[in-house]
Amino acid sequence: MELLRVEDLHVYYLTLRGYVRAVDGVTFTLTKGEVLGIAGESGSGKSTLVNYIILPKPPMVRVKGRIYYKGLELTGLAREELGKIRYKGISIIPQYAMDSLSPTKKVKRIILDLARGRSREDLIEKARERLKLVNLSERVLDMYPIELSGGMKQRVVMVISTLLDPDVLIADEITSALDVTTQRAVLEMIRDFKETGIIKSVIFVTHDIAALYQIADRIMVMYAGKLVEIGDADGVVGNPKHPYTRALIESLPRIGVRYKVKRLKGIPGSPPSLLNPPRGCRFSPRCSEALEKCRFEEPPETLVDGRRVYCWLYSR
Amino acid sequence: MGLIRYIGKKAVIYLATFFVAVTLNWAIPRFMPGNPIGILLSRFATLPESAEVMYSYFTQAFGLDKPLYEQYINFWRALLNGDLGVSIYLYPQKVRDIVLEALPYDIVLIVPAVIVSWIVGNWLGALASTNRRLDNILMPIFYFLTASPYFWMAIVLAWVFTVTIPIFPPSGAYSPGISPSLSLSFIVDFLKHWILPFLSLLLVMLGGWAIGMRNMIIYELESNYSRYMEALGAPNRLILRYAFRNAMLPQITGLALQIGLAVAGAITTEIVFSYPGLGYLMLQAIQNQDYFLMQGAFLVIVIMVLISNFVIDIVYAIVDPRVRYTYTGETG
Amino acid sequence: MMLDRIMERHRETLILLRRNRKIKAGASILAVILAIAVIGPYTTEYGPLEYTGAIGEPPSSRHPLGTNTFGYDLYSQVVYGLRSSILIGLLGGILATAIGVLIGFISGYFGGIIDELLMMLTNIFLVIPTLALLIIIAAYIEHRGILIESVIIGLTSWPWTARAVRANTLSLRNREFVYLARMSGMPTRSIILREIAPNMLSYIIMVFILQFGGAILYAVSLDFIGLGPTKGISLGVILQQAVLWNAVQLGMWWWAIPPGLLIALLLTSLYVINTGLDEVLNPRLRRQG
Numbered sequence: 001m002e003l004l005r006v007e008d009l010h011v012y013y014l015t016l017r018g019y020v021r022a023v024d025g026v027t028f029t030l031t032k033g034e035v036l037g038i039a040g041e042s043g044s045g046k047s048t049l050v051n052y053i054i055l056p057k058p059p060m061v062r063v064k065g066r067i068y069y070k071g072l073e074l075t076g077l078a079r080e081e082l083g084k085i086r087y088k089g090i091s092i093i094p095q096y097a098m099d100s101l102s103p104t105k106k107v108k109r110i111i112l113d114l115a116r117g118r119s120r121e122d123l124i125e126k127a128r129e130r131l132k133l134v135n136l137s138e139r140v141l142d143m144y145p146i147e148l149s150g151g152m153k154q155r156v157v158m159v160i161s162t163l164l165d166p167d168v169l170i171a172d173e174i175t176s177a178l179d180v181t182t183q184r185a186v187l188e189m190i191r192d193f194k195e196t197g198i199i200k201s202v203i204f205v206t207h208d209i210a211a212l213y214q215i216a217d218r219i220m221v222m223y224a225g226k227l228v229e230i231g232d233a234d235g236v237v238g239n240p241k242h243p244y245t246r247a248l249i250e251s252l253p254r255i256g257v258r259y260k261v262k263r264l265k266g267i268p269g270s271p272p273s274l275l276n277p278p279r280g281c282r283f284s285p286r287c288s289e290a291l292e293k294c295r296f297e298e299p300p301e302t303l304v305d306g307r308r309v310y311c312w313l314y315s316r
Numbered sequence: 317m318g319l320i321r322y323i324g325k326k327a328v329i330y331l332a333t334f335f336v337a338v339t340l341n342w343a344i345p346r347f348m349p350g351n352p353i354g355i356l357l358s359r360f361a362t363l364p365e366s367a368e369v370m371y372s373y374f375t376q377a378f379g380l381d382k383p384l385y386e387q388y389i390n391f392w393r394a395l396l397n398g399d400l401g402v403s404i405y406l407y408p409q410k411v412r413d414i415v416l417e418a419l420p421y422d423i424v425l426i427v428p429a430v431i432v433s434w435i436v437g438n439w440l441g442a443l444a445s446t447n448r449r450l451d452n453i454l455m456p457i458f459y460f461l462t463a464s465p466y467f468w469m470a471i472v473l474a475w476v477f478t479v480t481i482p483i484f485p486p487s488g489a490y491s492p493g494i495s496p497s498l499s500l501s502f503i504v505d506f507l508k509h510w511i512l513p514f515l516s517l518l519l520v521m522l523g524g525w526a527i528g529m530r531n532m533i534i535y536e537l538e539s540n541y542s543r544y545m546e547a548l549g550a551p552n553r554l555i556l557r558y559a560f561r562n563a564m565l566p567q568i569t570g571l572a573l574q575i576g577l578a579v580a581g582a583i584t585t586e587i588v589f590s591y592p593g594l595g596y597l598m599l600q601a602i603q604n605q606d607y608f609l610m611q612g613a614f615l616v617i618v619i620m621v622l623i624s625n626f627v628i629d630i631v632y633a634i635v636d637p638r639v640r641y642t643y644t645g646e647t648g
Numbered sequence: 649m650m651l652d653r654i655m656e657r658h659r660e661t662l663i664l665l666r667r668n669r670k671i672k673a674g675a676s677i678l679a680v681i682l683a684i685a686v687i688g689p690y691t692t693e694y695g696p697l698e699y700t701g702a703i704g705e706p707p708s709s710r711h712p713l714g715t716n717t718f719g720y721d722l723y724s725q726v727v728y729g730l731r732s733s734i735l736i737g738l739l740g741g742i743l744a745t746a747i748g749v750l751i752g753f754i755s756g757y758f759g760g761i762i763d764e765l766l767m768m769l770t771n772i773f774l775v776i777p778t779l780a781l782l783i784i785i786a787a788y789i790e791h792r793g794i795l796i797e798s799v800i801i802g803l804t805s806w807p808w809t810a811r812a813v814r815a816n817t818l819s820l821r822n823r824e825f826v827y828l829a830r831m832s833g834m835p836t837r838s839i840i841l842r843e844i845a846p847n848m849l850s851y852i853i854m855v856f857i858l859q860f861g862g863a864i865l866y867a868v869s870l871d872f873i874g875l876g877p878t879k880g881i882s883l884g885v886i887l888q889q890a891v892l893w894n895a896v897q898l899g900m901w902w903w904a905i906p907p908g909l910l911i912a913l914l915l916t917s918l919y920v921i922n923t924g925l926d927e928v929l930n931p932r933l934r935r936q937g
Contacts, residue, residue: 016663055547086549100544102558104565104637113558114548144637161548333772340776341784348788456916459923463915465865467872468887468908475896475905486897527923573774573808580779584869588891598780602787602874610787617780625775 002070003167003201004030004053004090009065011045011052020274022048024225025065030168035194035202037216037233039209039248043271045225046205047095050170054092056082070167087114091166091199095173097157101145107156108141115163123163130159130198134189151182158189162199169199175211187215210252213237221245224272224282231307241309244283281312289313318640319633326629330622337618341611342391346384400615401608405600411612414597419616421489421593424510425586426578429517430571436518437525438567442560444526445533454526461523466581470516470588477512484512487590509591516585517578528570532563568632572625579617661928670924677917681910685734688727696720696728696881707902714902717893722886726907729883733864733911736798736882740863743802745856748809753848755810756817757840767814774807779869786875793877801866809855816851820844854925861918868911883907 011023022045030036040046052060053067053074067074069089074082094100101110108124115123128138134155145153154174162169171190175183193199204216212219213233220230221244229242240246269286272278278285284294294312302314382390394401400411440458444451461469478486490496490506536542536559545555583595590596594613601609633639665671694700702715713722755766785800786792820826821844829839870876871884872891886907890896895903 055543057546083549083551086547092544092547094540094544094547096540096544099540102541102562104562105558113554114545114550116554144641146638146641157544329768329771330775332768333775336772337776340781344784345788348785456920459916459919460912463861463919464912465868465872465908467869467891468912471887471891471896471904471908475901479896479899479901531923576775576777579777580869583779583783584872587873598783599873602783607787611784614780614784618776621775621777 001032002029003032004203005068006049006053007066007068009049009052009067010063011048011056011065012061012063013048014059014061015275018275019061019063021225021277022060022274023052024274024277026222026227028220028227028230030201030203032167032200033194034218035190035204035216037209037212037219038203038205038222039207039212039219040222041207041271043224043274044222045274046222047172049222050092050172050203050205054086054090054170088164088166090168090170091161091164092170092172093158093161093174095176097154097174098150098177100157101153101160103144103146106142106144107148110145111141111160111163114160127159127163130163131156133192134159151178154178154186155189158186158193162193165198165200167200168203169193169201170203170205172205173207175206175208183211184214187211191215209237209248221248224277225274226282227308227310228283229307229309229311231305231309235305235307239305241304241307241314242283242311243287243289243313281310322633322639323630326626330626334618334622337615338392338395339388341615342388345607345611346387395615400612403606403609405604405606405609411608414609415594415612415616418592418594418597418613419620421586421591422579422582422595422620425513425517425591425593426575426582429514429521430574430578433518433521434525434567434571434574437522438529438564440522441526441529442533442556442563445530445537446556451530455530458523458526458530461519462521462527463523464520465584466516466520467584467588469520470513470585473512473516474588485509489592509589513582513585513589513591516588517581520581521574521578524574525567525570528567529563532566533559536560536562565632565636568628568635572628575621575624575628579621664928665925668924668928670920670927672924674917674919674921674924677913678921681730681914681917682734684727684910685730689724689731692721692724692727694721694724696725698724704898704900706900713906714900716889716895716900716903717898722903722906725881725886726883726910729881729886729907730910732794732877732880733867733883734914736794736801736867737860737864739795739798740801740805740867741856741860743799744806744859744863745809745852747802748806748855748859749813749852751806752810752813752815753817756814757821757844763814766810770807770810770814773804774811778804779866782866782870783873783875786870791878792875794880797867797870797877798863801863801870805859805862805866809859812855813848813851816848817844820847850925850929854922854929857918857922857925861915864911865915883911 006026006028009023009026010021012019012021024045026045026049028036038046038049048060052062056062056075062075065075069085072085074085077085101107105113108127111123111127112120124141127141131138131140136152136155136159140148140152140156145156148156158174169190175186178186190199190202190204194202202215204212206212209219209221216233218231219233219236221228221236221242223244229236229240229245236245237249240249272282272285278295280293280295280297281287281290281299284290287294291312297312299310299312300315302309302311304314398412400415403409403411403414406414440454444454444458474486477484485491485508487509489509490502491509494502494505496502496506533556537555539559539562542555542559545558582593583598585591586593586595587599594617598610598613600606601613697720699719700711700715700721701719702711702721703719704717705711705715707714711721711723713726715721716725751766751770755763755770781804782800785804786797789796789800826839826843829843834842867876867882868884868887871882872888874888876882876885876888887904890900890904890907895901
């Protein structure tokens with residue numbers, strides 16, 4: 001069953017110097033039971049994409065494209081209508097989990113306020129169970145966020161974000177600031193939550209493609225606001241098609257202590273300015289295999305081994 | 317636990333401040349360039365029974381023939397005995413008695429003005445932060461209010477309400493014919509004298525609170541917890557409530573700083589309305605070169621400010637959970 | 649590449665500065681008031697303390713702001729008074745800013761016991777009501793001039809600046825670029841001059857604007873109490889005499905209202921400019937939409 005469908009979405013930032021084309025024509029779907037990973041360097045537009053899905057507001061501007069949730073078009077929906085879909089329908093564990101709780105309200109109060117309109121006892125009971133699932137004492141409910149350590153806060157946010165059993169959970173760079181052990185624990189929690197049916201599907205955003213491989217069913221790779229490759233995780237990681245994906249995976253350290261790619265050492269140059277992106281394929285200035293037409297014409301969608309790839313190498 | 321440590325730490329600072337204030341009070345007449353002690357002494361020569369005065373307080377507090385440290389200790393000794401010297405202008409009244417008589421007038425003026433301006437100002441600021449049109453109308457007014465010198469605001473009010481539309485009396489704390497009592501007629505008369513100086517303080521302070529609150533709320537609404545709540549579909553009202561609570565806390569700390577400014581405001585406002593508080597008293601002291609009276613008033617003002625700051629700190633510690641946890645040693 | 653980025657950032661700030669409505673409005677008012685202070689004295693034939701023969705007259709073409717009980721032309725008094733009030737504000741503001749920045753910076757940059765001591769001192773002077781302290785200092789000075797008045801104001805109104813600058817320094821000190829400079833063995837002096845100072849400059853300008861306004865307020869308050877310059881004129885002195893001689897009760901509003909209005913407008917323009925700068929330099933305060 002299809003939960004989310006994004007069609008040719010273009011989301012720009014309005015700045016003084018013009019439009020920054022952060023998301024420039026992205027299409028994908030998310031089905032029930034699936035974990036979709038979105039990989040890309042910072043500035044690839046992945047964070048803008050998911051944040052626009054859940055919280056479209058200035059300075060983000062939608063220039064083109066549509067978003068559907070269970071067949072209902074979200075784009076152009078009034079704020080109140082969208083508000084009803086958030087949380088129960090689409091929820092998020094934000095990048096800034098460390099300060100996403102007001103410091104002067106007890107955790108219990110925050111939960112009751114956010115999930116308002118439901119029975120108090122049920123909510124508290126449910127929160128207790130979930131806290132146990134993430135190895136936290138139920139005493140946390142009576143604490144202020146400032147009393148919690150960073151890791152505890154992250155888990156509390158995880159519990160709050162999933163408390164209403166959302167259909168779609170967006171996890172935005174939630175492992176980036178963590179050490180490897182904690183990272184693994186967080187990934188396992190997300191997987192458990194999905195397997196026990198607490199959450200129906202996940203969009204997992206990270207620059208860490210190794211982390212994605214551990215959790216995602218499908219992987220989508222973005223570069224400079226564009227989708228470059230999307231397909232099943234084993235295929236994308238095991239046999240990457242797009243030169244950018246290939247570079248991304250080759251730049252990973254071999255089965256090592258820590259898979260973290262901040263800057264791609266394997267690829268010369270840096271991501272382009274999205275204010276004035278290059279013509280043709282946006283990766284072409286850095287691509288070692290670029291053809292003449294790569295610099296002038298945008299690559300079309302091509303199906304390669306059941307995967308969608310945007311690259312002239314596969315399009316004859 | 318954290319609360320006690322916090323209060324203890326604050327108490328140390330305030331005690332140190334008191335110590336410094338007393339020391340300044342002692343040192344200024346002695347170490348200022350020129351000959352301030354000479355000015356002081358010459359004032360005493362004009363008094364009747366000057367020899368006696370010299371003996372009773374002057375030698376004790378000043379003891380100019382003794383070494384400095386002894387003078388300093390004697391100064392403290394006199395102070396701790398509640399001896400602030402004798403007034404020259406109102407001779408032979410004791411400075412302590414004169415100052416304590418004036419003090420209640422400051423309290424009835426400053427305390428209500430600070431509290432009411434805090435409540436109304438914060439409320440208006442919160443209103444402005446959520447309503448764009450109101451914001452554009454109110455903000456320039458707030459800026460103008462907070463930019464006005466207190467005494468000028470007092471002059472404007474005096475001009476409007478005692479001259480143009482003469483509905484309030486221009487000066488004093490109550491009419492000359494009435495003696496203070498708890499009768500209705502006295503209370504009404506007292507309030508009529510009180511209202512204009514009160515309003516001068518209120519209006520000027522109001523602007524500052526409103527601006528502070530408006531900016532703090534906008535700041536909080538841009539914070540990550542506000543975004544998170546919005547992303548989870550929380551209605552505006554709820555997000556605003558959270559922002560309001562967090563914006564209010566710095567405004568409580570702001571109260572402590574405001575007390576000092578309010579005192580400055582009261583000093584000059586009282587002069588405009590000849591309102592018999594410490595400010596008006598200070599003016600009398602200055603005009604009559606009554607230095608003991610002036611310095612006594614200064615000390616009492618400092619003590620009052622310290623006490624109110626301490627009270628505000630305690631209130632803050634109770635309201636903001638962060639204080640309790642940051643002072644237990646573990647940081648969150 | 650790096651340089652380009654920095655230029656880009658500054659260009660954006662400059663555009664924002666020029667576009668900011670608050671800065672535009674505030675700067676316009678300020679420019680007019682400054683012009684009055686500079687040019688004003690050349691536009692009047694009377695000295696500020698010169699008997700004109702007209703006593704207590706309301707505003708007229710000859711005396712745009714009327715005359716007072718002593719036959720002084722109030723327009724002359726106001727333009728000369730504005731000049732000296734602004735001068736005191738500038739001197740006092742510069743001094744207070746310099747002391748505050750110095751103490752705050754040393755405290756924040758070096759930390760440790762120096763920080764503890766300086767902040768103790770700062771907190772103490774922060775609590776003592778400045779005007780009351782100014783009063784007892786000024787009362788002991790026999791001959792007060794503009795310079796002395798601004799010096800004592802500067803010496804007493806630095807504490808909040810020290811605290812704010814300390815916080816600012818602390819946050820700068822922990823930024824990546826300063827850390828990098830220190831790691832690369834750059835000497836302290838160069839780090840301060842090359843890395844920290846340029847980043848603090850905008851902040852210091854904002855602090856100065858507030859100190860300038862604050863010094864003017866303290867000066868007019870002192871003048872009003874009768875502890876201003878022993879000779880000469882200032883806006884506070886005009887107001888002091890107006891109250892002393894019951895100007896308002898005698899119906900001479902032109903004696904008491906315009907000088908204060910000018911102060912209030914001057915201060916308003918400073919506060920508004922400051923808020924505009926804050927909005928540009930501190931993006932979280934910018935309103936969206």
